[in-house]
Amino acid sequence: MNKVVVVTGVPGSGKSTVIDGALKEMQKQGVSYKLMNYGDVMLEIMKVKEGITHRDDMRKVPAERYRGIQREAGKKIADFSNKTSVLVDTHCLVKKPEGYYPGLPIWVLEELKPEVIILVEAGEGEIAKRRAKDAAERKRDADLLEEIKEHQQLNRAVAMAYSAISGAAVRVIQNKDQGLNRAVSEMVSAMR
Amino acid sequence: MNKVVVVTGVPGSGKSTVIDGALKEMQKQGVSYKLMNYGDVMLEIMKVKEGITHRDDMRKVPAERYRGIQREAGKKIADFSNKTSVLVDTHCLVKKPEGYYPGLPIWVLEELKPEVIILVEAGEGEIAKRRAKDAAERKRDADLLEEIKEHQQLNRAVAMAYSAISGAAVRVIQNKDQGLNRAVSEMVSAMR
Amino acid sequence: MNKVVVVTGVPGSGKSTVIDGALKEMQKQGVSYKLMNYGDVMLEIMKVKEGITHRDDMRKVPAERYRGIQREAGKKIADFSNKTSVLVDTHCLVKKPEGYYPGLPIWVLEELKPEVIILVEAGEGEIAKRRAKDAAERKRDADLLEEIKEHQQLNRAVAMAYSAISGAAVRVIQNKDQGLNRAVSEMVSAMR
Numbered sequence: 001m002n003k004v005v006v007v008t009g010v011p012g013s014g015k016s017t018v019i020d021g022a023l024k025e026m027q028k029q030g031v032s033y034k035l036m037n038y039g040d041v042m043l044e045i046m047k048v049k050e051g052i053t054h055r056d057d058m059r060k061v062p063a064e065r066y067r068g069i070q071r072e073a074g075k076k077i078a079d080f081s082n083k084t085s086v087l088v089d090t091h092c093l094v095k096k097p098e099g100y101y102p103g104l105p106i107w108v109l110e111e112l113k114p115e116v117i118i119l120v121e122a123g124e125g126e127i128a129k130r131r132a133k134d135a136a137e138r139k140r141d142a143d144l145l146e147e148i149k150e151h152q153q154l155n156r157a158v159a160m161a162y163s164a165i166s167g168a169a170v171r172v173i174q175n176k177d178q179g180l181n182r183a184v185s186e187m188v189s190a191m192r
Numbered sequence: 193m194n195k196v197v198v199v200t201g202v203p204g205s206g207k208s209t210v211i212d213g214a215l216k217e218m219q220k221q222g223v224s225y226k227l228m229n230y231g232d233v234m235l236e237i238m239k240v241k242e243g244i245t246h247r248d249d250m251r252k253v254p255a256e257r258y259r260g261i262q263r264e265a266g267k268k269i270a271d272f273s274n275k276t277s278v279l280v281d282t283h284c285l286v287k288k289p290e291g292y293y294p295g296l297p298i299w300v301l302e303e304l305k306p307e308v309i310i311l312v313e314a315g316e317g318e319i320a321k322r323r324a325k326d327a328a329e330r331k332r333d334a335d336l337l338e339e340i341k342e343h344q345q346l347n348r349a350v351a352m353a354y355s356a357i358s359g360a361a362v363r364v365i366q367n368k369d370q371g372l373n374r375a376v377s378e379m380v381s382a383m384r
Numbered sequence: 385m386n387k388v389v390v391v392t393g394v395p396g397s398g399k400s401t402v403i404d405g406a407l408k409e410m411q412k413q414g415v416s417y418k419l420m421n422y423g424d425v426m427l428e429i430m431k432v433k434e435g436i437t438h439r440d441d442m443r444k445v446p447a448e449r450y451r452g453i454q455r456e457a458g459k460k461i462a463d464f465s466n467k468t469s470v471l472v473d474t475h476c477l478v479k480k481p482e483g484y485y486p487g488l489p490i491w492v493l494e495e496l497k498p499e500v501i502i503l504v505e506a507g508e509g510e511i512a513k514r515r516a517k518d519a520a521e522r523k524r525d526a527d528l529l530e531e532i533k534e535h536q537q538l539n540r541a542v543a544m545a546y547s548a549i550s551g552a553a554v555r556v557i558q559n560k561d562q563g564l565n566r567a568v569s570e571m572v573s574a575m576r
Contacts, residue, residue: 001446093352098361099364100361101361102359105357106357116483154348157541158356160477160541161356162356163542164542164546167447169484171482171483172534190482192482255551259551291554292553292554293553294547294551297550298549346556349541350544350545357548
């Protein structure tokens with residue numbers, strides 16, 4: 001039985017590093033997973049249907065058509081799971097000026113039918129430090145910490161709604177500094 | 193393209209003041225919004241169908257009929273958005289003795305199709321002080337603060353469920369004492 | 385009008401004690417309630433359909449069939465509510481190695497149609513102490529407290545999703561040490 005496992009985390013949570021470690025460990029154990037990025041799959045469809053070539057321009061597509069493409073991407077990924085288990089790299093919530101958009105609204109969940117939704121989290125301070133390395137500008141620290149806290153808290157809440165709608169199990173994984181091994185082994189236990 | 197924007201906040205959050213400020217600013221910018229109060233629209237329908245004239249009596253209507261009227265109010269507001277953008281003043285959760293009721297259950301969201309859901313929040317202490325001005329009786333402070341904290345936390349959680357169901361963006365705005373201007377400009381950025 | 389009231393709480397929350405107290409009080413008031421355990425009803429169906437006799441083996445049934453049985457249990461309980469009000473003892477979230485599973489996913493809510501969902505909570509420290517009495521092994525305290533906190537927080541979030549989907553009122557009840565009477569009377573007020 002192939003699985004569809006979704007993995008999410010805010011920028012700076014170290015999601016990609018945990019994914020790398022978990023996929024290597026799964027391979028060692030002889031379990032094959034195809035990694036697919038939800039945004040990439042959407043962008044491919046957007047290119048053909050809307051002539052859009054940059055991720056940042058995707059939200060400019062009118063809501064009705066945007067949602068159609070979101071659903072189509074879900075279907076495409078689900079089709080893949082007929083051949084092999086799929087690890088879907090995406091976001092619980094995408095932050096835009098007008099607010100947080102759900103990464104897995106009901107019409108996506110209906111297609112994707114995930115077994116497990118993983119949230120990779122870290123402390124606000126750790127995330128802020130990890131982001132600071134590349135950030136050209138700096139916000140006032142207190143505001144940034146508050147923003148990261150809010151984003152992670154709302155991610156948890158929306159993940160529980162995804163669970164109620166789809167029946168998926170939700171797993172929260174702390175990816176602390178010096179705690180990567182533990183995070184990886186927790187992710188492996190959720191993917192098995 | 194007209195928009196349906198929902199704005200919510202617990203009593204004492206200062207929601208009405210932020211709404212006033214945002215509507216004035218939108219008018220200056222030449223963007224027209226019709227303000228509609230969800231409870232008022234429901235009460236109008238209740239008067240005709242159930243002979244109910246007071247808001248407090250609305251929950252006495254049996255659940256099945258109550259929900260039908262809730263849905264009808266959503267449809268009425270959505271119809272308005274064919275003519276102009278609509279700002280819907282309502283509650284994430286309505287507190288009753290038996291518990292918190294959802295202001296935007298799935299059958300309302302299906303009709304209303306909001307683009308954005310705004311939560312106007314403030315600190316528990318600030319809200320308690322703002323309420324105290326009119327409250328005839330006083331609760332023990334610690335209990336009241338705990339209640340406000342719980343209500344705002346559950347509002348966030350249920351808003352994320354509304355988002356997963358409808359695809360609406362969710363925006364949390366802090367309306368702190370001496371922070372009204374910032375709250376108004378954040379609300380304007382979510383309505384634009 | 386008969387009611388369907390759901391009551392939930394993590395192990396150590398003291399849910400059963402609060403249920404006992406509330407049912408006795410309701411009886412005194414002449415209100416009849418049938419107590420049904422969701423897992424028990426599922427296990428009965430599992431025995432017949434899947435030959436499963438232990439609760440721990442239920443999740444081994446493939447997802448599609450598991451969900452069918454979950455739905456059937458919901459229907460069975462709802463049928464009971466034609467005769468008498470029903471108090472449904474279940475979990476907001478069931479913790480398994482791969483993550484938290486929703487106790488009341490959308491297909492259960494569609495059958496069960498609960499009026500009220502009650503969350504019996506207690507402080508993390510109190511819950512840890514209550515559990516310690518029977519636990520053979522002990523976890524490192526900080527980890528256990530963090531786990532209980534996470535579980536109760538996610539319970540709240542998923543309960544709000546259940547509310548948005550079903551329209552049920554959600555009531556949070558604190559069952560503190562030396563606070564049983566208050567917890568019982570709050571539960572009674574939500575069941576009336």
